[in-house]
Amino acid sequence: MKTPLALAITAAAMNVTSALAQEPKSGGVIDTIIQPEPPGLVLGMIQNAPTRTVAGNIYEGLMRYTTDLEPMPQLAKEWEVSDDGRTWTFHLREDVTWHDGEAFNAEDVVFSADVFHRDLNPSARAVLQHIESIEAIDDYTVEFTLAEPFGPFPLSFEAGTFTMVPEHIYAGTDFRNNEANNHPIGTGPFKFDEWDRGTVIKLVKNEDYYEEGLPYLDGINWHIIPDGASRAIAYENGTVDVLPYGTVENFDIPRLTEMDNTCVTEQGHEYFSPFAMLWMNNREGPTADKRFRQAVMYAMDREFARDVLWNGLGKVPLGAFGSNAKFQKEDLEPYDHDPEKARELLDEMGYDGEEVRLLPLPYGETWTRWAEAVQQNLREVGIEVTTEATDVGGWNQRLGDWDFDLAFTYLYQYGDPALGISRTYLSTNIEKGSPWNNVEGYQNEKVDELFNEAATAYPEEEREALYHEVQEILQEDVPVGWLLELGFPTIYRCDVKNLVTSGVGVNDSFKDTWLDR
Amino acid sequence: MSDPVLSIRGLTLALPKGADRRYAVEDVSYDVHGSEILCVVGESGSGKSMAANAVMGLLPKGVRATAGEILFDGQDLLRLDEKQHRKLRGLRIGMIFQEPMTALNPLMRVGAQIGEVFEAHNRLTPAERQSRALELLIEVGLPQPEKAIRAYPFELSGGQRQRVMIAMALALEPELLIADEPTTALDVTTQAQILELIADLQRRHGMAMMFITHDFGVVAEIATRVCVMREGRIVELGAARDVLERPQHDYTRALIEAIPGNHIPESRYLDPPAPLLEVSHLHKVFRSRGGLFKSSREVHALDDVSFILAPGETLGVVGESGSGKSTLGRCVVRLERPDSGTLALSGIDLSSLKGEALRRERRRVQMIFQDPYASLNPRTRVGMAIAQGPIANGVPRDKALKQADQLLELVGLGGVADRFPHEFSGGQRQRIGIARALALDPELIVADEAVSALDVSIQAQILELLEDLKHRLSLSLLFITHDLRVAAQICDRILVMQHGRIVEQGSAREVFLNPQAAYTRELLAAIPGREPSLASA
Amino acid sequence: MNFLARFAQNRGALIGLIILMSIILMAILAPLIFPESPWRMVQRPFLPPLEQEGFLLGTDTMGRNVASGLMHGAWVSLLIGLVSTTVALAIGVPLGAIAGYYGGLIDDALMRFTEFFQTIPNFALAIVLVAIMQPSVTSIVLAIALVSWPPVARLVRAEFMSLRHREYVEAARLVGQGDLTIILRQILPNTLSPIIVLASLMVATAILLESALSFLGLGDPNVMSWGYMIGAARTVIRQAWWLSFFPGVAILLTVLSLNLVGEGLDDALNPKLARERQ
């Protein structure tokens, strides 16, 4: 079922394309919202979503990504890959300066990737383990040598992984206590101006930006408004012009999108492709039984959740691979809403009404409602569910300690299965203390083998075959429940042009954005 | 006689529905003339204050006049609206109330409170008001008037506050002054001073005065004429001397006779074989608790007190408030613990007992309390209240309750054991309190102001009962009172206390008729309405 | 009889009692009128009130029957109010009684302890406690009780201090009754009326506190309480006013009725006022 809103988004997306034809105007400040308030703005040191969103305008990587996740030039004007897929050579722009006036060069790239991120950034470390060496060939050429071909490598230059930080400021210092952390310095189109804690973060135009004429905006104000209803009002009364994903409650979205001069886009999340899942503890209790997990899949009315809770945005997933992920197999046997089948499976396994504990995701009302709906779905097929509310701290702890039966979560797919999907199913990834690894405790040697092989296979066709095979197995085993490929809409005034121009959307910079006023 | 200043004619005031009677006062008529003091006398509930309230227009909510008129300066006060009435109050009619401790606003300086009287009637400038207030304070004899005018009420004693009240009432020289029990809450010596002041001022200003009291002693002291009231009606009205010396009505006669102190019984106390209670060198100091940053204050409530009490004796302890007499009683029953000294009851020293030992010895000394309303647990049936003591001491419940019945019978209240205290009058409650004290078969009973909260006629009955029980049960009694007349009537011997010390002790006759200490003489002189014959005998 | 008559004289109290009784009745009848779970999604979401038969008060964000939630919620809200008040009384009454009866150092120590609890803002402490114990009916009840006992202790202490030197208490001591007997038989019964009045107000406050906690997302997700309903409805307050309106009114009426009853009790139990009225 497609709701009018979903249709509206399609229309809006077309609006984006047509806007490109117009002549951009310079000037104006854009008001938007950041939620929650970020802990800091130095990327690499902090990877939180709000940090990425704000700091994506201050810092840049070597490449950007289209909405199809194809790399585009940024700090690197061009690059080439060796035939064996192991050596990547980047040619840097020569006209780039840091916000403090220092020139940007290859030393900065080597320092950022090999020293700064290696020390601070777990996402970067995950990629670095596939990299043999990073070398500056000359002032403006850098060479990354991989141990073996690593499919997702070209996707590592978005805000969360290898952003470029100034070597002249950080080299040889205690990174976390560096004075400059309060006044981040990057190469991006906007400079840090002011942070009035609890109220606003202000960025101003980088007048010396290397791309001619960019950015168009004079500045960006990131308003901090802790209450969802107030954030909606901020848009309604005109205080802010852009509501990035997740800043308003889903229930407010239809009302907001009906306003005049309002556009919506679901684009800009292709890279992350957030995927809602239900952790099911594979180790013990009823959830350890495959049939029980299948029954859960049949019992849940995922269409209802999408239509009622997510305004019809998003996609009910077929299986472990999302539709934005590479290598999705499209002819898998789907799990439809079928309570009867769920009951049969439960009877077959001899489920005795043992209580299972459900942890909702403490990220706002929609998730709470969703847990209620799932709880009711499961109860209706005879599963005894108790919901145990936690806050973020409790949720992290419980998942890290594997102290749950069922638990909501959502994970980013990062474009490539080797980055975003395999981590959930690899048995080598079972380790207490993190809510992001193989939390459910699924162990299948065949699956491990296939995922590991696929990560480093070359070329793409070979990877595809391996990934298709693993999807068949996962579909049968249901290690976790696949709930929804989330649609994160960005709401904005239609006269804000070129808001989303890449696959990381508002996490990318607003350099192309302009106001048609 | 001149025209009356105030003339009350056939006044009837109705009480609200649900009250214990229909009318507060019924068909009351009396006049108050210039330069006279009319005493309105009656016991509690007689309606003696009601007419005065009607005069002031300050009737309690729900009470209203249904008949009669109150004529003042040719107008009927009952027909005035609030505004007209207000203009009379303070200006032409002044009033003094009973409780000096509460009748002044605790948050305003004395001078300001007096100044308000002028302000209320738009008299004088603010500066003049203060200088006039000072003159008034001088006139009512307040010590250090310059200081007093800037004082808050709590910084003054009860007598001083009453003087302030009088100053306020006199401020605009009203033609009529109403005094509602103005001395009842005061110590006897203070009372004498205030009465004297009132009489003196009334004479000098030539005011008409209505003086409401329950005390015939006070009547004898100041009244020109007397109006005796009972249950809302006038029983007798006449010149003071006539009423006091030749009361026409039985009720008046009974009231006058009930006043103790008309004869002093011969002491029955001879050389005791062995004292029942021997108190020696008792000290008790009360300290206000000091803290890290503040010093403590000390009050010597008992200062080297020694005396003996013989078996079967009634020993009176007399003193004004703050004399330490109550502390003495509380030490004897060990509600307080003396700091030093001994309290030997039949040879056993009670002063230092604690815990279980104290609990065991307790039953030998019991107490009758002052306030009949506070001394019974409102949620305990009276039979149970009496039986609790024996039960706590191991008597089976049934037996204790049966015994309580008998005790109630003994104090003249048969068959009421399963009622609650609120169903009884003050006098009845005091009887129940006595029965409770008797329940443990004590050797000594301490009666702390046991009759001072009662009307005079009830007082007499209770004293009689005590006397009777004492003989029948051969009890010893430590009788604490502020009222020398009561003490003289019931006690074999009397101790007079002041500032925690015993200033005089001796047989009742000796102390009363031949006081040695100056303070005792002062006390005796202050008793209102003492018959000269008695004083000089 | 006397008490009932006095209570009945107060019109407000009588109205309050009637409202309260209806709410209690609602709580009792809930499983009979709506035998199905109030969590069941039975109709299309956001069905406005009075639009469809059987859904007098409409449906919520997920198509659950608001009327059913309201009636089942009455039970939960009242239960949380009553139990937390009982727990608070169980802490506050003994503490206050001991402090007031013995005085001196014991009193000092207990009152410092009480003050200490009052130094941390109530609501903040409640939030922290629920967060620590993680939201559930038990943790909410405990948290509410833990922040609401100090006033009880203070009240009981004050009453005990004023009563412990009453003559009938001293008489009881004189006849040899032990401390415990005196506390339980002589003093405590006479402090009951202010305690009852305070307790009725505390139930009201507890219901408000629970709703505030739920509003911040600290409610028990397994029980349908009014606070939960408002908390859940706040994000849709603009498009579905009835979702927060009805439970809001339910809380309002309950708190109101408890207050009215409390005032009525105060009048009826307070002999001083009663005497003045005569």
Added chain:
Amino acid sequence: MLYARLIASRLFKAVIVLFMIIILNFFLIQLAPGDPAAILAGEAGATDEAFLRQLRERFGLDQPLYVQLWRYVSGVATLDFGYSYRQQMPVLDLILARLPATLLLTGTAFVLSLVLGIVAGSLAAARVKKPSGSLIMALALLFYATPLFWVALMSVVVFSVYLDWLPAYGLYTVGAGHTGLALVLDVGKHLILPATTLALFFMAIYTRMTRASMLEASQQDFVKTARAKGLKNSVIQRRHILRNALLPIITLAGLQAGQMVGGAILTETVFAWPGIGRLMFEALQQRDYNLLLGIFFFSAALVIVFNIITDLVYRLADPRIKEGS
């Protein structure tokens, strides 16, 4: 001199209470599941052992509890409240940046509720048994019984959304660049809704209290004395009854003033008011121990300061209290 000694003694006690609060809260917070490192890592969406270890070392969470406590307490003794894990700023800076907003909000609400409550209460007391008096009391009861956050939400919907009279949230208009008087007016406009909503509940309390207290005071003997003087009823109400009735209200207000900081959590959340109530709730959710402890410390200190002020005011208002008791 007297006051100086009183304040000294109260401050001495306050230090002890604050010390106890630090210790109790320190352990209380440790009981909460999860730690700041795990939460920061969780928010990052990706984590590994090294990352967690790094954070824990940096926060000192790898140390035994008693060492952590000792460090914290000795820090506080030198007014060093540590570093906020999440906000990456000294706790003291954060709190001092947020405190003025909370004080402005609660202070305004406090004064508003007190003044209006006392006025309404005395009107109701003077008009007891008249319809207008009953109406005031009915309204007070209504405000008292209505959940605070509900009123807040409703007032935003009505006054900001539909009527568009007042700003719905925030402390000032971001980007307007107001200075001087314009800024004051701007903040004032933003203050109206939150302060009013916060004040309503407390106003209801003061109204009820004032009325009850005045009715009780009007039974006292000195009121009869005042009437016997021939004073006007209005003067009696104001000068005699109200002044005496205010004494218990001063005590209550002192207690409430401290509690308002707690009540402000809801208001600050709904109105996006950048105060410490909201900061506290966020710190709690993020297990930002140092920040949370710091806020507790400050709000307890505020309560104590209010209590001392209450004591002083009470002493000024009531001449009977000289010292101690």
